[in-house]
Amino acid sequence: MQLLDGVLVSGHIKEQIKNETLEWQASGGKKPHLAAILVGNNPASEAYVGSKVKHCEELGFDSTLLRLSADISEADLIAEVNKLNNDDKVDGILVQLPLPAHISPDSVINAIDPGKDVDGFHPISQGRMVLGQPTFLPATPYGIMLMLEYYKIDTTGMNCVVIGRSNIVGTPMTLLMSRASNPGNATVTMCHSKTKNLKDFTRNADIIIAAIGRPRYVTADMVKEGAIVIDVGINRIDDPTKKSGSRLVGDVDFDNVAPLCSYITPVPKGVGLMTICGLMKNTLLAAKLKGK
Numbered sequence: 001m002q003l004l005d006g007v008l009v010s011g012h013i014k015e016q017i018k019n020e021t022l023e024w025q026a027s028g029g030k031k032p033h034l035a036a037i038l039v040g041n042n043p044a045s046e047a048y049v050g051s052k053v054k055h056c057e058e059l060g061f062d063s064t065l066l067r068l069s070a071d072i073s074e075a076d077l078i079a080e081v082n083k084l085n086n087d088d089k090v091d092g093i094l095v096q097l098p099l100p101a102h103i104s105p106d107s108v109i110n111a112i113d114p115g116k117d118v119d120g121f122h123p124i125s126q127g128r129m130v131l132g133q134p135t136f137l138p139a140t141p142y143g144i145m146l147m148l149e150y151y152k153i154d155t156t157g158m159n160c161v162v163i164g165r166s167n168i169v170g171t172p173m174t175l176l177m178s179r180a181s182n183p184g185n186a187t188v189t190m191c192h193s194k195t196k197n198l199k200d201f202t203r204n205a206d207i208i209i210a211a212i213g214r215p216r217y218v219t220a221d222m223v224k225e226g227a228i229v230i231d232v233g234i235n236r237i238d239d240p241t242k243k244s245g246s247r248l249v250g251d252v253d254f255d256n257v258a259p260l261c262s263y264i265t266p267v268p269k270g271v272g273l274m275t276i277c278g279l280m281k282n283t284l285l286a287a288k289l290k291g292k
């Protein structure tokens, strides 16, 4: 079993981004600038946004963090997005999800200038992805593709099972793994909450990508010997042995599944770090597309 090491791969990719950014600036380009909007104070969202801002500093990007109250109206939030759309200094905009229940995430995402849509969630970005046109890929699936590429895992002809059909992970992952490229070129089955006998699908999979949001849901009896397992899940569970009283686990029962696998991602230090890489690569691309 080989661990797909998010620390190693993200370190390598971040070095590349740093160098590319310096070259871009040396040729007269300006620093990429990411603006993040955080609505309310959900602790997980705070942590994700904090990490994105920290990564901007590390990579030599500018960043702006806009903190807005949980009771902001949808119209006011969209007005804030529009200000960033019209701000020439800003290259990329991300609105941290989830949003409070009274705000439609679709309406807010639709308001982002597609040229600044570095999360790759706007319908234009998603449509271009479906058509195989150059675009901002959603950061998590993009990061997973970068990881498979780094380890030179040839997924051609593999039987791939994606578990989950969200717009941000499961659906784009299904598309990317099936398109005519490597990584990709796999025969992909998308499973979801209404799939009957999930195990019948996963047991035949050469590669399983789990994006479910249920702690340790994929167990050893669901995985065939030699499979590649990509664990997207981030779930907090109680753990009285930890000072904080809790810890993070994935959607895969890592301890029992790992011995069966040819490759597996850990949680933490797996896909999460790759997501940041996807976002940062998109932000640099947005800056370059805007021009000098």
Ligand code: NAD
Pocket (backbone or CB within 6 Å): 140, 163, 164, 165, 166, 167, 168, 169, 170, 191, 192, 193, 194, 195, 198, 211, 212, 213, 214, 232, 233, 234, 235, 271, 272, 273, 275
């Ligand atoms: P989501 O809740 O939008 O989607 C979950 C999907 O799982 C749904 O499509 C649903 O059909 C499917 N599902 C639920 N129960 C199931 C079951 N019993 N059997 C089969 N399928 C089932 O979640 P999401 O936004 O796609 O995120 C999934 C997980 O990935 C969460 O834990 C989230 O925190 C994590 N996540 C991690 C990263 C990262 O960077 N590592 C990024 C995004 C999301």
